[in-house]
Amino acid sequence: MRDVKVSLVGYGVVGHGVVDVLNRKKKMLREMGLSLKLISVSDHTGTVFAEDGINAEKILGERTLQNVATCSMKGKEAVSAIDSDLVIEVTPTNIVHGQPGLGHMEAALSSGKHVVTSNKGPLVVSYGRLKKLAEDNGVMLKFEATVGGTMPLISLVERTLGGNTIYGIRGIFNGTCNYILTRMAEEGIPYTHALSEAQDLGMAEADPSYDVEGVDTAGKVVILANALFDMNIKYSDVDVIGITGVTPEALALARKRGYVIKLIGDVPALTVRPMLVPVDSPLAVAGTLNSAAIYTDLSGTITVTGLGAGSIETASAILTDIISIYRTKRIDAIF
Numbered sequence: 001m002r003d004v005k006v007s008l009v010g011y012g013v014v015g016h017g018v019v020d021v022l023n024r025k026k027k028m029l030r031e032m033g034l035s036l037k038l039i040s041v042s043d044h045t046g047t048v049f050a051e052d053g054i055n056a057e058k059i060l061g062e063r064t065l066q067n068v069a070t071c072s073m074k075g076k077e078a079v080s081a082i083d084s085d086l087v088i089e090v091t092p093t094n095i096v097h098g099q100p101g102l103g104h105m106e107a108a109l110s111s112g113k114h115v116v117t118s119n120k121g122p123l124v125v126s127y128g129r130l131k132k133l134a135e136d137n138g139v140m141l142k143f144e145a146t147v148g149g150t151m152p153l154i155s156l157v158e159r160t161l162g163g164n165t166i167y168g169i170r171g172i173f174n175g176t177c178n179y180i181l182t183r184m185a186e187e188g189i190p191y192t193h194a195l196s197e198a199q200d201l202g203m204a205e206a207d208p209s210y211d212v213e214g215v216d217t218a219g220k221v222v223i224l225a226n227a228l229f230d231m232n233i234k235y236s237d238v239d240v241i242g243i244t245g246v247t248p249e250a251l252a253l254a255r256k257r258g259y260v261i262k263l264i265g266d267v268p269a270l271t272v273r274p275m276l277v278p279v280d281s282p283l284a285v286a287g288t289l290n291s292a293a294i295y296t297d298l299s300g301t302i303t304v305t306g307l308g309a310g311s312i313e314t315a316s317a318i319l320t321d322i323i324s325i326y327r328t329k330r331i332d333a334i335f
């Protein structure tokens with residue numbers, strides 16, 4: 001069995017999860033016929049490189065690579081120079097210019113390396129160009145972890161529901177907003193109170209606007225629209241209203257009438273807004289959960305629910321994408 005040489009770019013919450021999961025699942029993957037060898041890990045301080053495979057135990061205790069880096073190469077330079085088969089890109093998201101992830105993905109794809117990512121920014125800014133770059137170089141770009149974390153949405157639509165026409169997807173794609181709305185509804189507390197609770201729990205950033213203004217959800221709507229509905233849209237095409245105007249009174253009134261209020265992203269409507277959802281709808285999940293309803297012609301409505309974030313959970317979606325790449329390659333080899 002040939003080793004698949006893997007490079008990881010970004011060593012934060014998700015990067016640590018990836019190293020941990022690849023290490024834990026090594027035996028299981030080999031039994032499936034897939035031998036993944038992590039040969040490099042890079043963050044903004046440098047790169048750990050080991051041609052024979054990195055010893056995960058040696059780096060998992062390190063928050064950054066500063067004390068363990070074996071070379072000073074980083075970013076695009078490391079992606080291009082290291083002879084890997086597949087690059088996992090998990091640097092911070094920027095949905096305005098897509099960097100640094102966009103440069104990493106372009107460097108990887110143009111040098112014939114598959115890319116698997118949890119980073120929304122490059123896909124929001126440049127999905128069409130990245131997809132073409134992958135096709136031109138005979139490699140794959142996979143991004144299940146960018147929408148709904150561990151919830152299998154993209155692969156469900158692309159593969160499992162392959163014979164269906166998909167009319168639309170509506171969902172809760174931001175766990176922080178869902179937590180805030182759930183707490184406001186359950187406790188009758190105002191938005192500011194629920195937000196500071198989420199911040200105390202480390203769930204919301206000091207500047208929470210990316211989540212609560214609906215920016216994160218809109219980025220996911222762009223990814224779903226372009227990847228699953230061939231829509232070729234930009235972020236500015238999405239009509240976005242966040243949750244800052246939702247009051248405990250509105251939530252209480254909704255509850256009286258049998259509804260909850262949720263921040264819903266809708267494709268192909270291209271909207272993000274707080275909406276009434278019946279309390280008994282499978283979409284009406286509580287806390288930090290994400291959910292998505294997929295409206296189809298043959299299968300009716302299918303709803304998936306899962307954890308939208310988390311180190312191991314996001315790494316799980318990344319691993320699923322890696323396995324899918326090598327299963328697809330095997331099927332291609334047969335035909």
Ligand SMILES: NC(=O)c1ccc[n+]([C@@H]2O[C@H](COP(=O)([O-])OP(=O)(O)OC[C@H]3O[C@@H](n4cnc5c(N)ncnc54)[C@H](OP(=O)(O)O)[C@@H]3O)[C@@H](O)[C@H]2O)c1
Pocket residue numbers: 009010011012013014015042043044045064074075090091092093100118119120121145146149308309310311314
């Ligand atoms: N956390 C989640 O549960 C979750 C879920 C789904 C998707 N995502 C997405 O996954 C990505 C990673 O998230 P995260 O939570 O792991 O973020 P994070 O903890 O901030 O980690 C980002 C990592 O990238 C490194 N980095 C920054 N600039 C770099 C560069 N130019 N070259 C190489 N490395 C660089 C950072 O180094 P320094 O910290 O030293 O700057 C850090 O190691 C993001 O795009 C995020 O939106 C996260």
